[in-house]
Amino acid sequence: MKLNTKLLTSTALVSAMLIFPVANAKTFKMALGDAEGSAQYELGSKFSEVFAEKTGGEHKIAMFPNGQLGSEQDTVNEAAIGTLDFSLLAINNITPFSPKTGLLTLPYMIQSLDDAVKLTRGEVGKELTESTIQDAGIRIVGWSYTGFRVLTNSKKPVTKLEDLQGLVIRVPKNEIMLATYKAWGINATPMAWSETFTALQQGVVDGQDNPYLTISSMKFNEVQKYVTNIRYLFSLEPLVVSESVFQDLDEDVQKAILEAGEAATLHSEQFLKDTEDRIKKELVEKGMEISDPEGGEAEWIEKATSEVWPAYYESVGGKERVDAVLKLLGR
Numbered sequence: 001m002k003l004n005t006k007l008l009t010s011t012a013l014v015s016a017m018l019i020f021p022v023a024n025a026k027t028f029k030m031a032l033g034d035a036e037g038s039a040q041y042e043l044g045s046k047f048s049e050v051f052a053e054k055t056g057g058e059h060k061i062a063m064f065p066n067g068q069l070g071s072e073q074d075t076v077n078e079a080a081i082g083t084l085d086f087s088l089l090a091i092n093n094i095t096p097f098s099p100k101t102g103l104l105t106l107p108y109m110i111q112s113l114d115d116a117v118k119l120t121r122g123e124v125g126k127e128l129t130e131s132t133i134q135d136a137g138i139r140i141v142g143w144s145y146t147g148f149r150v151l152t153n154s155k156k157p158v159t160k161l162e163d164l165q166g167l168v169i170r171v172p173k174n175e176i177m178l179a180t181y182k183a184w185g186i187n188a189t190p191m192a193w194s195e196t197f198t199a200l201q202q203g204v205v206d207g208q209d210n211p212y213l214t215i216s217s218m219k220f221n222e223v224q225k226y227v228t229n230i231r232y233l234f235s236l237e238p239l240v241v242s243e244s245v246f247q248d249l250d251e252d253v254q255k256a257i258l259e260a261g262e263a264a265t266l267h268s269e270q271f272l273k274d275t276e277d278r279i280k281k282e283l284v285e286k287g288m289e290i291s292d293p294e295g296g297e298a299e300w301i302e303k304a305t306s307e308v309w310p311a312y313y314e315s316v317g318g319k320e321r322v323d324a325v326l327k328l329l330g331r
Contacts, residue, residue: 024250027060030086030239031069031078033093033193038217039146040088040237041065042271047142047239047264054256061086067194073097073173080137082244088144090193091236092174098135101128103316103325107180107304110234115329116145117269120236124325133243142239142261144268146211147276148231152224152288153207154200159228159294161185161303170196170208176312180232183307184300200224211235213272216279227283227290230297232304239264 030048034040041063048061069075069084072093078084080097095102103109103124110116119125120143129140151158153167164186171177171188181188189205199205200223207224214235215221239261246254284290293300313319 025058027062028085028245029069030061030063030088031067031072031075031084032063032065032088033067033072033075033090033237034088034214035066035217038065039144039211039213039268039271041217043142043144043237043239043264043268044088046267047260050260050263051256054259055253059253059256071192071194073192076136076138076240079240079242079245082242084242085245086239086241087138088237088239090172091238092172092177092233093193094132094136094138094238094240095174095176097138098128098132099315100131100135100317102176102312103128103322104236105174105176105233106312106316106322107176107232107308108301109322109325110236111231111329113145113147113234113269113272116234116236118329119325121265122328124328132240137243138240139243139246140238141241141257142264142268144237144239144265145272146213146235146237147272148229149209149211149233149235150215151207151209151228151230152215152220153226154203154224155206155226157226157228157289157291159291161299167207168205170199170205176308177233179308179311180304183303197223209233212276212279212283216283221283221286221288225287225289227288229290229292230300232297232300 030044032040032044044063048063052060072089073096075084075087075089076094076097079087091101092105095105104119110119133139155167156163158164161184164184167186169181169186169188170191171181172193173190178188178190191199191205196208197218200208200220241257313322316322
């Protein structure tokens with residue numbers, strides 16, 4: 001009888017792999033602030049899929065959504081010291097660790113998805129990646145485009161600045177965002193993301209701001225009634241990898257991370273285009289009422305840009321840098 005040595009060799013190899021797993025195989029942990037169904041989760045899922053493909057299934061990603069691994073700012077610290085591999089979080093939660101990223105949280109700096117894409121995927125994005133590596137020990141490898149942060153509250157329609165009076169609004173622990181609300185006439189309440197739903201539910205705060213995709217995935221419609229279509233901040237949520245973890249990896253794995261990040265970023269842009277209008281309609285069907293600012297946002301813009309921008313020129317790289325970015329955006 002003639003033996004099929006090729007088949008035997010293949011079978012033996014498979015058996016050996018089952019008994020002795022690939023020595024360098026690793027499952028990387030990824031923290032996400034938002035729940036399943038969010039733009040963060042969508043980007044993380046796409047990244048995980050492409051990364052597994054690029055590494056031939058040798059390496060995988062384990063996703064931990066909804067703040068399971070701690071607050072977004074906590075995950076920056078953990079990634080910085082190398083105890084966490086990846087984190088997907090709002091850009092405003094990186095700013096305290098790498099102030100130049102505050103450029104992207106200046107109110108009304110980004111006024112469209114095209115602006116967001118141009119800044120994140122061009123030279124500005126590269127500069128911010130270098131800044132986060134130097135300042136915080138984390139590397140930006142992908143961007144989630146989540147949409148404009150609209151204002152929600154449980155008390156009344158807000159269509160002009162005067163309507164903010166008497167409302168207690170939750171804002172992330174971000175100086176620029178807090179300063180923006182102060183310019184609008186109220187002192188917002190800084191609060192960790194993980195505490196926000198409960199605070200809204202219990203009436204500790206009346207409102208908050210976040211994109212429609214986040215409002216839906218976090219089920220804020222259950223504790224909020226009114227939405228105001230302000231466009232003061234486009235929510236960017238970068239995917240970051242611990243720089244110490246990244247540098248310890250083989251070049252081919254580093255390349256897979258960067259390529260997966262690029263693919264996930266492109267996917268996120270299309271996801272926002274495909275889903276935002278549908279989600280807005282669904283939120284209305286669930287009982288939310290959506291209003292636009294009376295007469296547009298001219299007063300909101302004037303107060304925010306005239307009072308907030310000058311106070312943060314130095315921290316984001318100087319007025320000249322801000323002017324250069326505005327020129328890049330055609331403004």
